[in-house]
Amino acid sequence: MSLLATPPPTPPISALFLIEFDAKAGYTLLWKRAASDSIVLDDVVEYKSLPSGLHEVDEDLVYFVHDAGFAGLSAFVNRRIDDAALRNARMVAVGVLVPLSYGRLGRAWRHTADLQLLARQIADDKSQIHLLEEFWSSHSIPAVETSAAAADIYSHSRLRAVSDGTRIFAPPHRSATSGTCAAGPAPPSAKLEKNHPAHGLTRLLETFGPLVFPLFRAALLRKRILISCHAPVHQANDFVYDLSILSNIPSSLLDILPESAPTQRLRPLFTVGVRDIPLLAADLKPLLANTVDDSGTGWIACTTDSILAIKEDLWDVLVTLPTNYSSPTSNSAASINKPWPTIKGPKGLVIKATQRDLRRYTCLKAALARLATPSQPPSPTLSSAHSILDRPTAAVAPAEVSDMQIAEIVEPVTWTALAYQGFMWWASAGEQRHSDSLDEAAADAALLADLIAPCPVPTIRYRDECPAEAEAPAAAQQGHVEDGNDDEAIEARTELAIVAYFHRLTTQILSVGAQISSSEAPVLDSDSDAGLAYHDDDDDEEEEEEEDTQQLLRAADGDERQAKTIRVGSQVLEAMGLDIWSSVDAEFARAVMRVYFERRAHVETKGVEVCGVRLC
Template sequence: MGVRTAPPGIAALFLIHFDIKAGYTIVWKESLPDVVLHDVVEFKSLPSGLHNVKEDLVYFVQDDYAGLSAFVNQPADESERNALMLAVGVLVPLSQGRLGKAWRHAASLKELARKLANDYGDTKPLADYWEAFQLPNYHNESPPDSPLASISGLKPKQSTPQGAFHRGRTLSDATALLTSKQLLAPYHPALCLPDFKDTLGPLIFPLYRAALLRKRILFLGDAPVETSCNFVYDLALLSSLPQTLSPFLPPTDLPAFRPRALFNVGVHDLPYLTSLSRKTSPQKKGENCWIACTSDRVLGLKPELYDVLIDLPPPYSKDAPEKVYPKLMLSPLHPLTPKDSKQIRLKATQRDVRRYLTLREGLNVLPRDDAANEDEEEEFDNSSTFSTNSLVEPLSWPLLAYTSFIWWASAGEKGAGQSDEEKEQDAKLLLPDDDSIYAPGTRRGSISYQERDDRTQEIALITYFRRLTTQIFTVLFDIVSRQDEERSENAGESSRLDEVGSPIPSGDEEEYRDEPEEPLIIHANQEDSQPLLNNRTSGRDKLGDDEDEFTPITTTDMAQMGLDPWSEADRRFVEELVQVWWDRKAQVQGGRIKCCGVRIL
């Protein structure tokens, strides 16, 4: 057994069997003295619907431990109701990561479960396994195999003067894992990243943004739940903030850099999920956000528990002639009436579609760590434009007017397609690690793969979203810093004017003063995607007389972040992101169309 694949020590090992009279019962267990198993692991290890599947891997969290159970369901005699169902599981400390590297036990647990299914009365293999890996006798000092956990140690640290932080260096450090070939361990949840991307399509981006806002996110799907558990891990991984962003954020009262992953939850977790509600502990930002999955449909009927619900398509939908995508729905804050309690559909923006097509094209040339799925492709989806109203926001009327005007003004040479700047921006996110591509003087049009790319799709996806996160947060940091500098300059100018007396502006100055930019107005009948900011009041809604209290964000800033300035959902996202991470009110100024200096829209 190699050092990097050595399983972590375990705090508990248990065997659960389905009894026709008593239900799921623990028939064998060993644990450390402080670990509680009874009336806990039976429910967490065996979610609803497992009787319909032959095998499954279930991840869950219990207190300070991560749990993993291997379930088997095989034919039996009539005394077992023609089916023998059992699960073998472990608990490992969460101190080693989101799952404590529990996946390193997956292969052994599956083998134990199959063995015990033939004779679950023979518990000697369980005793031997406990003897081999129990804590504190067993020590595993192997390095972290999570790409996220290993990034900080891959590049030498350089001494940087306080305050001398540069966007280019941050972007480069955030992708340090690409300096060498990395392979993920078997059963690592990140191996499911390409499937995560394919399952969601362009919806991966609005879901990622919801996770950046540290929303309570619940995946709802049928058994088997292994894929759903992997999706929980993947979303938490992609929406984690690099530690290199710490200097760009306030020093205190921050949400968690890593979203809290609860993995499989069920009806038995209702009291716990209720206790994690934002209303019960508003000061504990890190505990109030979580990502979980469930096969208990009743949890989807309780919108007070979650902010975003992802209704995954059933497994048989893979055979459908047309690809079936998940449904992303926002939970209303206060469902007072049946009409008000209607869930709001979360959609991808037009910018998300273009970005996704570029991402998919770039990943298709890379291999997958998961060799079993390497040959699977989205053949039926290659020509898709994702133009369905259920998946993507329709074009807004202002954008239609703008693109029509540009097409007319350029005699048909320019339209609504992807601009060169946008293509270059998206291409940079997929490049292998290269400090020069983030240098301030990088020449446009020079984006190219310098050498053969040895990365896998999984590593490339992690890098892509870490760069995207860094891009968004560094642009916002520049905006916040810009406002602070302007306030300091205005304060200094005000103090000097107080000494000599304030000048009286002339009538001409008043006449030609620029009017403040207004938010972009969306047509009332347009079926635009509802913003993520449905449970907070945006800066635009709370705009008062003192506009200095708001951080202004321009359409250029939006474009630099890779967002859609024409999308109401993206504008609200940025406003809430500033509120969540910088505790400031922000206002995104809408787009304008001018002809010969005269505003026409």
Template sequence: MLAVGVLVPLDARKLGKSFIYAQELKELARQLIDNLNNHDPLEKFWEEHRSKKENEQRDGSESHDSHGYQKTRAPSISISTSPSNSPTLPAHHPALALPELLTMFGPLLFPLFRAALLQKRILILGEAPVEHICNAVYSLSVLSSLPRSTVALLPHFEREQPKYQPLFNIGVADIPYLREAQDSWIACTTDDVLATKPQLFDMLVILPTSTSMGKVGNKVYPKLIYSTPQLSKQFPKQGLRASQRDARKYLGLKENIQRLDSSALVSNHINSVTSDDDASTTSSISTVADHREAVEPASWTVIAYTSLIWWVSAGDRRSGLLEAEELVDEQDEALLRDAVAGDIMTKEVAMVAYFQKLSTLIFSVLRNAVDRSTPNGEERYRDDDGEDAALLSQENDKNEDLVDITEEDIRAMGLNVWSESDKHFIQEMVAFWWKKEAVVHGGTVECCGVRFA
């Protein structure tokens, strides 16, 4: 076994464009495997690509950064969400694995994405070779990166771009670093020992083994587990699940991503939902059922209500709650349509655009809810001479820290009003980014004058 690689300075963004040399490194490994004692290919590669200050004196055309590293002549390569600026990515660019991330996680990509928005320390446990899980680390860090317009929605003390560092592959030797790390991170490992140390991470993602994936049957999904002290002894049988709305969004995203070819022009047309309600419902339910292992079951309140309404209305599915659900689906389709619109669009750019729009939507709704709960310039009455003046002040200050999240807010953020995990996510978002407490009002239905939650 032989490995050849390059060292990248920590200040060179996520990868330092190391993927530019991937093909050369593969050819270099092939040369060395035949004769391990021949170091001439390594010396040649080093002379061509080494970074030294004296290179500036030898070749004045090269530019250097403040650390003396030679800047590559290759053009800057980034994932732009603007269709007109969509680049053709190099053959070994890790962003090419973005569509693979959608296939790997299925509907679970949405709760994983939300954990990244909360800047959870995420550890992905997988098998060697580590290339595909390192690509997953990079892809998730890109999908959860906040555009500048979203950063502007954050409070003043969080205006600068938050640091969420992809560490890629780590091992037991990195435990001291993880214990002292100040910034949030996402990393992968093949070492089971790290998974038994829950104090090091906030979420553990266990990828299916090659043995389990080789079995005939339903798709095996990764397991998402929040860190608890019990993880040091055993893993729970059931991990975090996606919501029903996550499953529908996943199906729509997957369908439209599959239509895109990374090197071809894309039509703006998105197939509309069929007018045959019964056929559409049957198709949707059977498709979601294929992912039931990764999706939360429907709420009993919703099942009971929709069954009753269907019976009372003689099969009119558009009554009451189902009409609201159809409006929610239309909102998700509109968001997806905006993300993939454009004359030139690749699968990778479409996915980045979609999740950036989704994150912007979440932050903008929460920002409005925070502003609504603490209106600017509100004058509060206080009787300074009264005995209860201090108590009144404390009560008003306490109310200012409460952010009221309505059922409409939850739907507007693309979340499920019936999902307890989605409600908990909102509470964590408000606490993490705004340092306030959120009161989340979930879904309710009213039948015969009686309200059910």
């Protein structure tokens, strides 16, 4: 979909259904229509449309995937009624199925307003079911087209797979497969459709803070990501869509990636439940069948069933959202004290943001705040931009948080980093640290070049490498159109900037990885444990003979290139935009080289060296 002044027509639907939750009978499929007999609705859509805990909310919007060929959208309404037999509540859901060939969600969101209206009318008056027949008559798709559309999703080229994410923000006159999403500001009249899930991008940044970056990296590695949440699930479904979009591989990278690289988009499954466990377990098959590379196709989904969070074999990354994550921020105190989501890996390993993520996040938020208020330069502190949070178009300004709260989600500064920074500050009278800050800020600003005014030079606090006290240059201010105060125009530019930022960050990471993979970088034999393992001199001759044999076997199989381990230094980490002090980012760089380029890498973080000897 593109940013258009006039929204395109709604996509035709392949199925329409009405579900009622009865206290005695449970889920009941009261009414249904399908364009083909092959579309199974019974005992499927009832559970996908009504996830656990939905009875605790008045209204909700649920996204789901049906049989891999259709996207589902259902509008849920819970009405209080005077009927003791129904426990004084009538709960109904009106939903549709749309072929996934139309996009990640089949563009089903274009039916949101109609489905919500139908659900409310039927919840208020059950005799209004005839409205469903009228809606089906005017929006259904012929059976032949349904079959063709469902089959089409399996015949997409790699380019088509990439284009689905980038086309969201592509202006009408540009190619939908632009690698960096867009190269300039959105047209003044352009805006996203009202119910598009990409409207949750700014809320995603507000909810996760710096944690959005480790989550983005997990998505880039095509991990299986499960978001555990409470009802309502509408916001969580938006997060699923948004993270899938942000981790798209820009089409400009197709030429430098091998054919064996992971899929160019992370599969969004949206809402899943206990009945989807076989579907999630099926993703284990490629993992178990391949003992060399454990990278599956990957997916991202959300659930309200806590039992899925307990089954660690189903997911690689578990994200637990706080109870009130979907509640809008109403005051500064609530925003400052709000709990953060938690991200865990297998065996309960807590995943935190790096110090580099924190500085990058601060810079990005300050830049987005300047974009939202071009005529008013933000103040030097993080709290200065907090008032923007109350605006519906700008959940982009960070609230002032304490060091204790930051410690909950950000890795502490390593002793090596402290030693190095302290020594360099003393040796250069602070100049080296200032120079490093300038280089880092310039690299971050380049990711938003031609979209947002450049990040001002850091001069105050080291933790906040990108304070927003400097007024944007006049040339940058000219990029704002006269309707800069229009909320919809500001929102469109903000969402465009967020997607472009992450796509360019992806380009930066993979481009550097491709250069290292194809360059004549120093290599080590993979079986030597990157040259770090101790070897007994008495065993040298035997090991050399074994290595010669292994080399011959690899050459015979055409795998000699993959058998070499590349040395990757801290300068490469810095070029990728990663934390040069973080062992977690070093592991991510190793994973990128393995997953995308089939190369093994020995990554060295930055350390303190004296006369060529590494001390720490």
